[in-house]
Amino acid sequence: MSFVPCEPSSHFPLQNLPYGVFSRRGAHDRRICTAIGSYVLDLKSLSDAGCFSQPVAAAFQQGTLNDFMALGRTHWSEARQTLTQLLSQESPRLRDDSDLRSKALLHQADVEMHLPASIGDYTDFYLSREHATNCGTMLRGADNALSPNWLSLPVAYHGRSSSIVVSGTPVHRPRGQVLKDGKDGKQPVLDRCQILDFELEMGAFVGRGNGMGTSTDVNSAGDHIFGLVLLNDWSARDIQKWEMAPLGPFNSKNWASSISPWVVTMDALAPFRCPAPSQAPQALPYLQETDRHSFDICLEAEILPAGADEPTRVTLSNLKHLYWTLPQMVAHHTVGGCNLRPGDLLGTGTISCNTADRQGLGCLLEKTWNGTKPVKLADGTERLYLENGDTVILRGYCQGPGYRVGFGECTGQVLPTRTSMDV
Amino acid sequence: MSFVPCEPSSHFPLQNLPYGVFSRRGAHDRRICTAIGSYVLDLKSLSDAGCFSQPVAAAFQQGTLNDFMALGRTHWSEARQTLTQLLSQESPRLRDDSDLRSKALLHQADVEMHLPASIGDYTDFYLSREHATNCGTMLRGADNALSPNWLSLPVAYHGRSSSIVVSGTPVHRPRGQVLKDGKDGKQPVLDRCQILDFELEMGAFVGRGNGMGTSTDVNSAGDHIFGLVLLNDWSARDIQKWEMAPLGPFNSKNWASSISPWVVTMDALAPFRCPAPSQAPQALPYLQETDRHSFDICLEAEILPAGADEPTRVTLSNLKHLYWTLPQMVAHHTVGGCNLRPGDLLGTGTISCNTADRQGLGCLLEKTWNGTKPVKLADGTERLYLENGDTVILRGYCQGPGYRVGFGECTGQVLPTRTSMDV
Numbered sequence: 001m002s003f004v005p006c007e008p009s010s011h012f013p014l015q016n017l018p019y020g021v022f023s024r025r026g027a028h029d030r031r032i033c034t035a036i037g038s039y040v041l042d043l044k045s046l047s048d049a050g051c052f053s054q055p056v057a058a059a060f061q062q063g064t065l066n067d068f069m070a071l072g073r074t075h076w077s078e079a080r081q082t083l084t085q086l087l088s089q090e091s092p093r094l095r096d097d098s099d100l101r102s103k104a105l106l107h108q109a110d111v112e113m114h115l116p117a118s119i120g121d122y123t124d125f126y127l128s129r130e131h132a133t134n135c136g137t138m139l140r141g142a143d144n145a146l147s148p149n150w151l152s153l154p155v156a157y158h159g160r161s162s163s164i165v166v167s168g169t170p171v172h173r174p175r176g177q178v179l180k181d182g183k184d185g186k187q188p189v190l191d192r193c194q195i196l197d198f199e200l201e202m203g204a205f206v207g208r209g210n211g212m213g214t215s216t217d218v219n220s221a222g223d224h225i226f227g228l229v230l231l232n233d234w235s236a237r238d239i240q241k242w243e244m245a246p247l248g249p250f251n252s253k254n255w256a257s258s259i260s261p262w263v264v265t266m267d268a269l270a271p272f273r274c275p276a277p278s279q280a281p282q283a284l285p286y287l288q289e290t291d292r293h294s295f296d297i298c299l300e301a302e303i304l305p306a307g308a309d310e311p312t313r314v315t316l317s318n319l320k321h322l323y324w325t326l327p328q329m330v331a332h333h334t335v336g337g338c339n340l341r342p343g344d345l346l347g348t349g350t351i352s353c354n355t356a357d358r359q360g361l362g363c364l365l366e367k368t369w370n371g372t373k374p375v376k377l378a379d380g381t382e383r384l385y386l387e388n389g390d391t392v393i394l395r396g397y398c399q400g401p402g403y404r405v406g407f408g409e410c411t412g413q414v415l416p417t418r419t420s421m422d423v
Numbered sequence: 424m425s426f427v428p429c430e431p432s433s434h435f436p437l438q439n440l441p442y443g444v445f446s447r448r449g450a451h452d453r454r455i456c457t458a459i460g461s462y463v464l465d466l467k468s469l470s471d472a473g474c475f476s477q478p479v480a481a482a483f484q485q486g487t488l489n490d491f492m493a494l495g496r497t498h499w500s501e502a503r504q505t506l507t508q509l510l511s512q513e514s515p516r517l518r519d520d521s522d523l524r525s526k527a528l529l530h531q532a533d534v535e536m537h538l539p540a541s542i543g544d545y546t547d548f549y550l551s552r553e554h555a556t557n558c559g560t561m562l563r564g565a566d567n568a569l570s571p572n573w574l575s576l577p578v579a580y581h582g583r584s585s586s587i588v589v590s591g592t593p594v595h596r597p598r599g600q601v602l603k604d605g606k607d608g609k610q611p612v613l614d615r616c617q618i619l620d621f622e623l624e625m626g627a628f629v630g631r632g633n634g635m636g637t638s639t640d641v642n643s644a645g646d647h648i649f650g651l652v653l654l655n656d657w658s659a660r661d662i663q664k665w666e667m668a669p670l671g672p673f674n675s676k677n678w679a680s681s682i683s684p685w686v687v688t689m690d691a692l693a694p695f696r697c698p699a700p701s702q703a704p705q706a707l708p709y710l711q712e713t714d715r716h717s718f719d720i721c722l723e724a725e726i727l728p729a730g731a732d733e734p735t736r737v738t739l740s741n742l743k744h745l746y747w748t749l750p751q752m753v754a755h756h757t758v759g760g761c762n763l764r765p766g767d768l769l770g771t772g773t774i775s776c777n778t779a780d781r782q783g784l785g786c787l788l789e790k791t792w793n794g795t796k797p798v799k800l801a802d803g804t805e806r807l808y809l810e811n812g813d814t815v816i817l818r819g820y821c822q823g824p825g826y827r828v829g830f831g832e833c834t835g836q837v838l839p840t841r842t843s844m845d846v
Contacts, residue, residue, distance in 0.1 A: 120543075120584065120585055121544075121584055121585050126670060147669050148668075149600075149611070149665055149666060149668070152600065152611040153611070153666065155666070155669070155670055155673075156670065156673050157580070157581065157670035157671050157673060158581040158582055158583055158671075158673065160544055160581055160761060161543065161544055162543055162544050162635075162761070162762050162763065162764050162767070163635055163760075163761055165635070171636070172760055174759030174760050175758060175760075176759045177572075177575065177576050177707065188572070188575040188576070188707065189707065190707050190709050190758070193759075212585075212586050212678075213594075213595040213678075213841055213844075214841065214843065214844070215843075215844050236759065239759065242572055243572060243576065243578070244669070245570050245571075245572070246570050246578070246667070246671070247549060247578055247579065247580035247671040247672065248580050248669070248670040248671025248672075249670065249671075250578075250579050250580060250581065251755070251758065251759045251761065252759075254581065254756075254759070254761040255635075255636075255759045255760040255761050256635070256760070284600065284611065284612065284613050285613070286613050332674070333674075333677075335598060335599055335600075335613070335674065335844075336597030336599045336616075336662065336674045336677070336678045337586075337595055337597050337598075337678040337679070337844065338583060338585070338674065338678050339585050339586055340585065341585050344585070418636055418637065420637065420638075421636075421637070421758075421760065
């Protein structure tokens with residue numbers, strides 16, 4: 001227990017201690033912090049006060065988590081132990097130092113959260129068998145739903161890192177080339193996206209990287225992952241359909257991706273390890289894990305229309321359903337010698353599970369079955385895809401006995417296409 | 424004319440003044456420089472000596488070109504004028520200051536060149552109609568060579584920025600999943616790449632970026648490009664073939680891309696403007712240029728086997744053949760609101776032209792027509808694809824009257840797969 005009060009429903013008890021980057025409202029100075037209850041704890045102030053030894057102390061002086069991410073598991077665990085101690089009810093160091101406490105312990109409402117790291121490269125995978133099967137069925141029919149390589153390797157594409165924004169940042173509906181019915185049949189035109197979707201994903205931040213020309217073994221790959229965030233990979237389905245062959249999604253995805261500000265560490269997630277789905281056919285040896293596991297993380301997506309009183313939950317899924325695991329993602333990414341760097345982000349792809357009530361489907365494309373089954377919202381309206389003014393809210397947490405290790409929220413409101421880009 | 428001697432065949436006369444980043448051999452300090460004849464000129468030393476006004480002076484204090492790239496065309500042209508003046512035969516400022524000259528003017532042989540910028544995102548396009556037609560013909564036959572969208576938009580995919588290396592850096596043959604004949608038909612296995620290729624490309628460095636949710640008009644897009652480099656987009660064709668559908672190239676491309684160290688500015692290239700191929704069907708309005716043009720840049724690729732006396736030229740092509748132009752690339756990339764940042768790299772894709780003698784083909788896949796027509800090298804050996812020990816040398820230059828504006832070289836030797844990754 002911490003001397004900082006914490007409700008059982010809070011996402012940020014002493015068992016969590018996620019990392020983020022904040023600034024005081026109105027200030028420019030970006031600092032590393034952790035979350036406890038409804039507070040953030042300023043780790044630069046604690047570092048200044050001599051609470052950490054090197055190299056952690058120096059890493060907590062930075063304005064992004066990249067240096068800390070690069071330190072590796074031993075130092076991450078050491079910092080976590082120090083923080084657990086500092087915040088515990090029994091420890092006087094911070095509890096009884098009102099000066100340090102008033103400097104370092106700030107209400108979350110008084111700070112602005114930023115991207116936790118400078119993200120060098122962003123890769124998005126396609127790890128959910130249910131999602132890939134559903135998308136493939138809509139595209140090619142049930143008999144050829146999975147592409148021939150899908151069960152053999154964790155399919156992925158390189159994404160765009162410049163347009164990754166932190167939760168709370170609104171996004172503008174994009175425009176792009178789409179196929180439209182014209183007098184001579186279907187013709188490409190420039191238009192506002194009409195089929196705007198969210199994707200419920202998680203993102204893994206790379207901690208320790210690997211050198212170019214080297215690979216990371218699947219059984220040590222877990223040690224290269226610093227922690228996880230919620231990720232909404234906004235998708236313009238009509239643009240995607242026309243541009244995607246032969247080189248993959250481009251303008252349909254590169255205009256915005258949103259992540260939650262708090263990186264929940266693998267140490268905090270360890271109590272929620274659970275079996276991962278078994279794989280048949282067996283993976284190639286470089287993808288076979290001696291201790292194959294996943295994490296039991298409840299995930300939900302809600303839509304809140306502009307002016308509505310309450311959001312409607314449209315998805316309830318769980319990370320544990322993913323066919324390919326986080327270590328397999330790292331092992332495959334590096335098998336040919338590609339170097340990962342601290343702060344790189346690896347997205348899981350849409351996390352869907354198949355339930356009779358369609359609650360487990362992680363994007364509207366699946367949920368409305370290609371725009372044929374509308375979703376009813378609490379305000380009485382219906383959705384096939386996102387409308388301007390809609391806010392998408394992702395949430396995630398692990399349920400422990402009497403406490404939650406949570407990710408907070410990843411939210412983003414859809415604004416109209418900018419006037420300057422009107423078509 | 425410059426007071427620094429310069430042969431007519433040099434790539435770096437006073438008309439060029441490309442930018443790069445160097446360190447003295449054995450030193451760690453990275454500095455911005457330009458090239459003149461067989462010398463580099465240290466622009467930090469000149470900035471220290473008060474040769475530039477702000478904000479250029481501050482930008483030249485950095486260890487990468489990103490800040491300078493961000494300043495925009497007016498400041499780039501101003502810096503170019505100052506440098507032209509400083510290096511001209513008639514100007515005493517640097518010519519007669521032996522102290523400053525000995526500090527700032529260094530033999531290229533005494534310095535090591537580095538990546539010119541911190542590359543945030545790397546995008547690779549597919550701009551050459553000849554290349555796309557040849558690849559499509561091999562894959563789908565001549566009747567369906569171009570994908571349906573190819574004439575309608577400049578096709579592109581997001582690449583990997585972490586593994587972009589500067590010319591001279593050796594690369595290790597990757598391994599990856601490939602399909603192999605087994606007793607039950609074709610099976611995926613992990614193997615060393617057997618079909619290793621180069622791709623002769625150019626890369627455009629983004630100078631001034633654009634904000635997220637905004638677009639860059641095709642007619643001002645040229646002002647957002649800082650300059651060009653040579654780019655070798657190493658490709659593992661066997662890995663590519665198996666992984667590519669549905670999300671595009673991934674491990675086949677992300678293990679290495681090489682660029683030349685010198686960024687030749689658009690001001691230096693202006694005298695070599697030439698018409699770009701006309702487009703039919705007409706592009707959509709957002710891709711129509713009022714002053715459509717390309718640049719006449721001779722490009723060559725050579726292969727030098729290990730131990731051979733001389734390289735063999737395998738490709739002779741030219742940037743001017745590209746169907747889509749550099750401004751069209753920027754306009755399409757940003758049409759949906761994707762933000763480009765200073766230092767982002769946009770690759771053109773393989774630059775091929777069709778000539779009777781097959782000299783214009785920019786990669787071995789095309790050159791050997793999918794491995795069926797061997798290329799004869801000067802040492803008597805033949806190649807279908809690259810062998811260990813082979814060095815690929817790209818060169819590029821614009822021929823003026825009595826001078827060349829050149830890009831120098833982009834070289835890389837293929838080393839064996841690392842022992843630790845042996846399969």
